[in-house]
Amino acid sequence: MTQRTRTAGLLRRVVSTTTAALAATALLAACTPDDGAERTAEPGSSSAAPTPKAALLAAVPDGTEGTFRFSGKDSSSTVSGLVDPTAKGAEFTTSIKDPDLGFTTTMSFRLVADQTWMKVKFTGTKGLTGLPKLPDRWLRLDRSRLTDGESAPVYDGVDVGNAGPLVEAATAVEEQGTGRYAGTIDLTSGEAAKALDAESMTALGDKAKAIPFTAEVGADGNLASLTLQVPAAGKQKAYEYLVRYRDYGTAPKVTAPTGKAAQDAPAVAYELLNG
Structure with a gap:
């Protein structure tokens, strides 16, 4: 493959990679309720001994646990980061490797209230040209300069894995030992339907009404x-939708980047995001 051929369409690949990275925020805010939102318990959960479903719902992050770390994955992306309920802040990083050219795009976002910063790094780029050159700093985004401002992530609650809406949509929950649960979820029910993209939901059809799940609750x-x-459905292979939480109350706080660590995003950053 010649250098010219390798470079042709490279920016288009980068834009596709960026779009995929932004799509990873479905793990973060596709259907999260507001902090402290009252969750719907199943009938009978007010008794002295809560049902397994009610007990599992009670374990979902609601903002009272302090800061914590998270990680997650779906069919096409992985994500990891921090949540700071007090600061209404979050930080997450996702990496995606181009299957043909081999370079990797790592994108990080930091969210504090209604402000969003982005950092982008390309690795494995030897022999490639045409990639945008971005400062190695946190770049503050002006949503009004984005073609699709809604695509830029903002802080949208602590339940970054959409665990609350998913458990609420569970049609069966069993406790299989201390802190271990299993059952099925109807992804067509309520807000749970937003956990996967529309194309995946269409492909799943009736299978979406009984998706097996497992969950673990820590000693805390x-x-x-x-x-x-x-x-598996359509062209999509079977996969795990997974989210993990740890370091409740001990994870670092999320703060707005300042000084030389940050700057307003340059025009090339918007060119990248806007395609």
Whole structure:
């Protein structure tokens, strides 16, 4: 392959990679309720002994646990980061490797209230040209300069894995030992339908009404993990929708970047995001 051929369409690939990275925020805010939002417990959960479903719902992060770390993955992306309920802040990083050219795009976002900063790094780029050159700083984004301002992530609550809406949509939940749960979720029910993209939901059809899941609750009573086993459908292979939580109350705080660590995003950053 010649250098010219390798470079042709490279920016288009970068834009596609960036779009995929932004799509990873579905793990973060596709259907998260507001902090402190009252969750709907299943009938009978007010008794002295809560049902497994009610107990699992009670373990979902609601903003009272302090800062915590998270990680997650779906069919096409992985994401990891921090949540700071007090600051209404979050930080997450996702990396995506170009399957043909081999370079990797790592994108990080820091969110504090209604402000969004971005940092982008390209690795494995030897022999490639045409990639945009961006400052190695946190770049503050002006949403009004984005073609699709809604695509830029903002802080939208602490339930970054959409665990609350997903558990609420569970049609069966069993406790299989201390802190271990299993059951099925109806992804067509309520806000749970937003956890996957529309194309995936269409492909799943009736399979979406009974997606197997497992969950673990730590000794501190907080949710440690939630895993959905999404079956193969259409062109999509079977995969895990997984989110993990840890370091409740001990993870670092999320603060707005200042000084030489940050600057307003240059025009090339918007060119990248806007395609």
